[in-house]
Amino acid sequence: MAESGESQSPELLRRLLRAKDRMDAASHEDWPVQRLAEVSHVSAAHFARSFKEAFGVPPHRYLLTRRIERATALLRDSDMGITDIAFQTGWRSLGTFGRIFRDITGETPGALRVRARAAANGLQQVPACIVSAAHRPDLKTAVLEKRRRLASDIKATS
Secondary structure, eight states, X not given: OOGGGGGSOHHHHHHHHHHHHHXXXXXXXXXXXHHHHHHHTSOXXXXXXXXXXXXXXXXXXXXXXXXXXXXXXXXXXXXXXXXXHHHHTTOSOHHHHHHHHHHHXXXXXXXXXXXXXXHHHHHHTSXXXXXXXXXXOOOSXXXXXXXXXXHHHHHHHO
16 A cells, blocks of 8 residues: 555544455456445545555556456466457457557557467476576565675665
8 A cells, every 4th residue: 555545544444445346356357447436435536535545556447457467377377368368358459459458568469469478388398497597586684684794785885
């Protein structure tokens, strides 16, 4: 949550979370601000302002992000067609889906699918223990020591 969200009442935050949970559970549905405000039992204007304050993004942008995340997972993990994925994740237009997907991810849905599959095929040739070791966090140095080193590096370059 954003720092300014800390000034909101716990009751309002619970109501906002309720609306956010509904969007998460059914991101393929239409979620106009008025509908979300009804879920939260506040006015539409108050909901939109409070949601952005609490979560750092407006409700519509949050919903778009959730849809793109779901579409990305389907592109990577299924053989569904791109058009089917667009409509299943709540888009009414394939063109809008493609444009917004590219704006958010930096690549087209087809390009992401090709890249994700190529990456998955490349990792299949590497033993699982090596892949796990490569993704394991570096725990040789304590977190506080890493922060001190980073801070001293920043001061040194300033």
